[in-house]
Amino acid sequence: KTIAEDKHGNLFIGTGNGLNLLDRRTGSFKKYFHDPENPKSISHNHIQSIIVDHEGIVWLGGRGGGLNRFNPETEEFESFKNDPDDPKSLSDNNVENIFEDSELHLWVGTMSGGLNLFDYESKTFKHFVFDPNKPYGLNHNRIEYIFEDNSKVLWIGTRGGGINKLDLKKKKFNNYSYNP
Numbered sequence: 103k104t105i106a107e108d109k110h111g112n113l114f115i116g117t118g119n120g121l122n123l124l125d126r127r128t129g130s131f132k133k134y135f136h137d138p139e140n141p142k143s144i145s146h147n148h149i150q151s152i153i154v155d156h157e158g159i160v161w162l163g164g165r166g167g168g169l170n171r172f173n174p175e176t177e178e179f180e181s182f183k184n185d186p187d188d189p190k191s192l193s194d195n196n197v198e199n200i201f202e203d204s205e206l207h208l209w210v211g212t213m214s215g216g217l218n219l220f221d222y223e224s225k226t227f228k229h230f231v232f233d234p235n236k237p238y239g240l241n242h243n244r245i246e247y248i249f250e251d252n253s254k255v256l257w258i259g260t261r262g263g264g265i266n267k268l269d270l271k272k273k274k275f276n277n278y279s280y281n282p
Contacts, residue, residue, distance in 0.1 A: 103199075106152040106160065108174065114160050116149025121162065121172070134179075136167070145170055145181035151200045155208065163197020169210055169220075182225070184215070190226035193218050201248035203256060205270065211245025217258060230275075232263070240266055241277040 104116035137143040146167020168183035194215025216231035242263020264279025
């Protein structure tokens with residue numbers, strides 16, 4: 103999903119060339135690009151996923167740039183990237199999907215690093231990754247889609263592993279995949 107709407111009706115549009123903000127009241131566009139000289143600019147121009155969270159903060163992720171937090175009021179970006187020396191950093195800089203659940207948890211699906219749960223206070227991530235020795239774990243590390251149903255169950259769609267059902271209370275996965 104590369105289009106998100108805020109509470110004012112503004113549209114945030116992710117592209118392969120930065121972030122566009124459409125003010126629908128005026129019809130004007132504002133564009134945001136990566137600037138290597140500015141650490142508060144967007145970390146990468148290829149945007150794959152966007153959401154606006156419960157506080158009006160815009161979260162975006164894409165190819166190689168990790169996760170970005172954009173504050174529309176200050177027009178500043180904060181980026182979260184994988185650090186191989188920090189096990190609590192984002193697991194992969196290729197972000198496929200971002201989702202905020204009904205309990206206001208922020209989930210980040212990656213291309214090869216599984217599923218990440220963001221901790222707002224510590225600004226760290228808990229990882230859920232494929233481990234063949236965990237029978238109730240995630241069954242693939244490429245996360246394509248995250249959805250929450252009316253029963254507060256998260257459904258995690260993967261590319262190559264089928265569907266994973268995550269019980270939020272128990273933090274256990276049930277896997278559903280093609281069986282010929």
